[in-house]
Amino acid sequence: MSADRTAAPRRREETLRRRLGKIGYGGDYNPEQWPAAIRAEDPALMRVANVDLVSVGIFGWAEVEPRPGEFHFDLFDRVLDDLHAVGIAVSLATMTASPPPWLSQRYPHILPVRADGTRLWPGGRQHYCPSSPVYRQHAVRLAEQVARRYAHHPALAIWHVGNEYGVHVAECHCDVSAEDFRHWLTRRYGDVASLNEAWSTTFWSQRYDDFDQVLPPRTAPTFPNPAQQLDYARFSSDAMLACYRAEVEVLRQITPDVPVTTNFCGLWKPVDFWAWAPYVDVASVDAYPDPAEPESHVESAFIYDLLRSLKGGRPWLLMEQSPSAVNWRPRNAPKPPGAMRLGSWQAVARGADAVMFFQWRQSRGGAEKYHAAMVPHAGPQHRTFREVAALGAELAAHPELAGGQVPAETALILDWPSWWALELDSHPSVDVTMREALLAHYTPLHWAGITCDVVPSTADLGGYRLVVVPNLYLVTEEAAQNLRRYVHNGGHLLLSFFSGIVDDCDRVHDGDYPGPLRELVGARVKEWWPLPEGGSLPVRLAGALGGGTTTGRLWSEVVVPDSAEVLGTFDDGELAGRPAILRHRLGRGVVWYLATRLDEPGMTAVVDAAVTAAGVQPVLPDLPAQVEAVRRVATDATSTLFLLNHSREAVRVPLPRPGRDLLTDGPESTFVDLPARGVALVREA
Incomplete structure (x- = not known):
């Protein structure tokens, strides 16, 4: 499949925007973790929170294919039907992010290997070698089954391929990867002489006589060849991209008008976002700023600017964030009241057309049971759910923001x-x-x-x-x-x-x-x-x-x-x-x-x-300390000034001309009073 560089990606992205009609809102929904009684409550509770978009099936492979070639979609049939019945759209995963135990038991050579020769075993997730033809074959087969099953389901809004590529296995150094690397080098350099020249192999007697002598940069007595390491980073990003593209090709054949995305993972070194960008219709990202780091929102802003830039300024999707604490840092601080709302509006200000979370319900078991969710262990009476529901109502009240772009000089x-x-x-x-x-x-x-x-x-x-x-x-x-x-x-x-x-x-x-x-x-x-x-x-x-x-x-x-x-x-x-x-x-x-x-x-x-x-002009001159200002221009050319107070003190922000805060619906004024962690949306002429 060649990169889709025509108008088709934009058409598919606009189809998603029209489908949602507003800034999308929701999160990862993992119904396979819950009994039928809990699942029956979810659609109505989602509507209480103004949820209209959920990711489904990201880790559903073992559920839908419990044994090789034996597919069971009954659970997801019911889930998609129930979601559609209350008007919730679905970002449907191809379910290939975490292979089921039977696959690695039957084909142990699909398991990834570190540079030091350590094989990584099942028990976590992402336990596959990206170069493995066996993994790719089974992943593509599953993607095809999912696509044929749900191609015409009215809940389907966008395809979600894989999940956070490279976040756990950025490089595999097994023999299968070595062979794939040699093919990659052959395509890049053509012959061994060109490879030797590119890699400066006259240094330390590293000259190759045949591509078969080339290995991945496995653990060596001292510094490995730097050009070899650089090419392996390129190759590894390309190998993961090849996995992604193989699934996308099937989706394009079966559902040519449904947009496709995959969730990049923050400011992530192993994956070359520019190389991947032509193959996603809508850019998506997972962002997890640390509540304990006072300036973490600055990196979030950079990530959001990067995501917006991947598709030439087009809107993007915040596919995951946490409503409060995560589970994977050494010390996991919760988000204080107002911080989740502030961070979510920051994403919208910088071009997001969806605000989503991991996950809908907080898991009772497994490695992420202490990762916050929209519905915490305590249930909807918890302050996290109240904040989630309030944000959903705010976003729903401003559908005109969807599709807007963010100008930059x-x-x-x-x-x-x-x-x-x-x-x-x-x-x-x-x-x-x-x-x-x-x-x-x-x-x-x-x-x-x-x-x-x-x-x-x-x-x-x-x-x-x-x-x-x-x-x-x-x-x-x-x-x-x-x-x-x-x-x-x-x-x-x-x-x-x-x-x-x-x-x-x-x-x-x-x-x-x-x-x-x-x-x-x-x-x-x-x-x-x-x-x-x-x-x-x-x-x-x-x-x-x-x-x-x-x-x-x-x-x-x-x-x-x-x-x-x-x-x-x-x-x-x-x-x-x-x-x-x-x-x-x-x-x-x-x-x-x-x-x-x-x-x-x-x-x-x-x-x-x-x-x-x-001659660069700031969005707003003389900003108070810790106040972020961003302008987003709507499709009808009206603009909205976003003001975000990242401090713990109330501040007054002067405006260049009278404006009205859309969130408070107050009278026009020449200034905006922002409480601690406050947000204002000022409509401009």
């Missing part, structure tokens, strides 16, 4: 191969990670009210005033040309250290760092000086950045300016007096370069200067 660049390569072993510093880099650059933009898209380095950047590159360790010539073209044409670019270092085979670019990005930076990096654990250096700011001193951490480097001007210098240590912050005017654009990770005030100073120079 700024973009952050994230490439998965660069992420994989950046965090390989034997590097200058283990402290340089992609997540830290992303959030360090995103956070000041977030609190300044600057909405961001997230795009790959090869995307069309012409529509953005400012492009931020937190790290682009691996850069292709195509990507470098794209960035140069963007700046020459008048774009503003903010770039941080350890970028432009290697090509797509993890080979260092010739010459001074940062390789093909040297023209952009207008300077040459001669040497890296990563800082010790917890170390820092003072950085003196030029007047253009407000003067004074801030702090650099993680990293420093010897930078020799060519045509760039210096806006900040290291103020102590071996690099005292050397550049730490540069600005370079190139063509009609400007490039800012950071040779260290500035502390929060320093990052804010640089980001504010770049934003101002680029």
Whole structure:
């Protein structure tokens, strides 16, 4: 199946939106866990909570195929009929996420193997090798049975394929995977000579004479070949994608007009979201911010911006979140009153067309019995259910929000191969990670009210005033040309250290760092000086950045300016007096370069200067601390200003023109009073 790049994905996504008629609301429903008496209560109780969309059957394989080739759909027939009878639509799973015990008993070679040779056994979930043809055969057969059974069922609204791909088994190192990897390498390189060149196998006598000699990067005496590790990350993402696509092909044949999705898992390193995006009609994600982390909602905002960007700004689905505590952290804090509502509206503000939870009823047994649910163990009288029902009523009262888009003048660049390569072993510093880099650059933009898209380095950047590159360790010539073209044409670019270092085979670019990005930076990096654990250096700011001193951490480097001007210098240590912050005017654009990770005030100073120079306008100027502002534009071109107070204090937010909070339905005013963890939706002209 080729990537569906026609209008069909958008048509199917719009079909789902018309079907729901509003922001979808619900959660995972696992009726196989409950007796008939409890199941009989569920549809009516769902309607009390204003539920109109539920995911069904994600872990239903053992229920519907208890023995090989013996299918029993009676339970799910009744469930879908009962849900449809009260107007609840279904995100129906292909049920392939967790194979039944009989499959691994009969075919033990489908079980995954770690790099150290440890075989992972049944007893949890996701216990399959993505490359296993036996697993794929049985998964596709089940998907076909499910599709034929429910193709014309009126409850079916969208297909849900698999579940959180790669969250437990991101890579399998078994012999089956090894053989699949060799086929993948043959397609990528064509011959062994090209493979040897790409992998730099002259180092440590690693030259291959035949593809049959190639193995996965299993546990070795010391550092495995980095290019081999990078390609294995690519291969592993592709192997999981092949599983997904095999099921989608069956669904397309049987139900060509029903949209298809799979739930990505937060900011998830093993799965290349850009490679997968063409094959999902609607992007979906599971997000579990930690209530014990005061700034966890900032990462959630980034994840939501990423999801919105996967389909070019189209709405997406929050497929899972927790109503309160989860079960899998070392310490599982509950969400305090108001936090679940606040986080849910944050998703809607950033483009979600559905807000869903794991799960409907809290399990009595199993590994997730302490994971919160919409209906807790105590039943609907619990405060969690009351909050869930109240949120459902609020969402139902504003159907006009569905389908709206979120405009952005700024973009952050994230490439998965660069992420994989950046965090390989034997590097200058283990402290340089992609997540830290992303959030360090995103956070000041977030609190300044600057909405961001997230795009790959090869995307069309012409529509953005400012492009931020937190790290682009691996850069292709195509990507470098794209960035140069963007700046020459008048774009503003903010770039941080350890970028432009290697090509797509993890080979260092010739010459001074940062390789093909040297023209952009207008300077040459001669040497890296990563800082010790917890170390820092003072950085003196030029007047253009407000003067004074801030702090650099993680990293420093010897930078020799060519045509760039210096806006900040290291103020102590071996690099005292050397550049730490540069600005370079190139063509009609400007490039800012950071040779260290500035502390929060320093990052804010640089980001504010770049934003101002680029002419980027915040959603709302002069936001109070911890208040998030996002604008979502409806299909009829009316816009809604979302204001979200992430603090524990009440705040007053001034408005540029009189507006009315749709949630309180109060009179028009030139300000909005937000209580602690409060939300306001202000309709704009």
